[in-house]
Amino acid sequence: MIEDIELETLINDIYEYYGFDFGSYSRASLKRRVNRIYQLDGFTNFYDFLSKVKYDPEYYTKMIDEITVNVTEMFRDPSFYKTVRNEILPILATKPFIRLWHAGCSTGEEVYSMAILLKEAGLLEKSLIYATDINSKVLETAKKGIFPLRMMKDYSENYRNSGGQEDFSNYYMANYGNVKFNEDLTARMVFSQHNLVSDNSFNEFDMILCRNVLIYFDNDLQKRVINLFDESLSMLGFLALGTKETIKYSISQTKYKQVHNEKLWRKIK
Known part of the structure; x- marks a missing residue:
C-alpha cells in the first residue's frame, strides 16, 4: 500500500512528465485506485512503480485507463x-x-x-x-x-x-x-x-x-x-x-x- 506522501509524489511527477493533473481528484478515491493497480501488477517498492510510470509511456497509459474507468450500467437508477x-x-x-x-x-x-x-x-x-x-x-x-x-x-x-x-x-x-x-x-x-x-x-x-x-x-x-x-x-x-x-x-x-x-x-x- 502506498503512503499519502507517495501519492503526492506520483501526482506531481505525472503532471511534470505528462501534463495530466490529478491534483484536484479526491485523494481517498485516487489512492484506492492507485493501490489496486500497484497490487495487481505486483509492485512492492513505490519507487519501482513510480519509475515504471515515468519512463514507460505504455504503462502510464494503462494506469490512466485503469484509474479513470467508472462503473456504469444501462438505465441505472x-x-x-x-x-x-x-x-x-x-x-x-x-x-x-x-x-x-x-x-x-x-x-x-x-x-x-x-x-x-x-x-x-x-x-x-x-x-x-x-x-x-x-x-x-x-x-x-x-x-x-x-x-x-x-x-x-x-x-x-x-x-x-x-x-x-x-x-x-x-x-x-x-x-x-x-x-x-x-x-x-x-x-x-x-x-x-x-x-x-x-x-x-x-x-x-x-x-x-x-x-x-x-x-x-x-x-x-x-x-x-x-x-x-x-x-x-x-x-x-x-x-x-x-x-x-x-x-x-x-x-x-x-x-x-x-x-x-x-x-x-x-x-x-
Whole structure:
C-alpha cells in the first residue's frame, strides 16, 4: 500500500512528465485506485512503480485507463430515466434539433440508454449525442456498442422499470456471448476524448448528463466542472448528475430549478 506522501509524489511527477493533473481528484478515491493497480501488477517498492510510470509511456497509459474507468450500467437508477422519459423529452421535443452531452460516458451504457429513450419518443433522428471521456480505452468500447450478453437480463429489467414498453432485445443482436446494439442508435452518437479537468466548452447543449463522475473530484474541481456545464448549457436546458452529486455548493441556486426529487436541474437564468 502506498503512503499519502507517495501519492503526492506520483501526482506531481505525472503532471511534470505528462501534463495530466490529478491534483484536484479526491485523494481517498485516487489512492484506492492507485493501490489496486500497484497490487495487481505486483509492485512492492513505490519507487519501482513510480519509475515504471515515468519512463514507460505504455504503462502510464494503462494506469490512466485503469484509474479513470467508472462503473456504469444501462438505465441505472430507473426512476431517473422515467422522469427523463415523461418530463424532459416532451419539452425537448419542441426544439427543431436536440444536442445532448454525456460527459464522462465511460463504456457508454448510459449513452445507449438515452438513445433508446429518444428513439421511443420519436426524437432520435433530430438528435445528436456527444459522448466524451478522458479514457480512450472505454471510448473504444462505447463506440463499438458491444456488451456482454449476461448483462442484458439486468439491463432489460432496468429498462422496464424506467417505463420501457418494447421488447428490449429488439435493440441489439446477440452473438457468441455478446450483444451489439443497432446501428440506428450509434449513428446519432459522436464519441471523443475530453478532459473535464483541463478542457473547455465545445458546444451549446439542450441537456448535459454527467452521472457519478463528480464524486471523484474535490470541491474546487466540482465547482469548475459545474461552471463548465453552465457555460455549455442552453437557456432552459437540463443538467443531470448522479445520485450522490449536487450543484448546491457550486453555483448560484437562482440559476437552476430542480426537477422533482431527481438529480436533474433546469437552467432558468
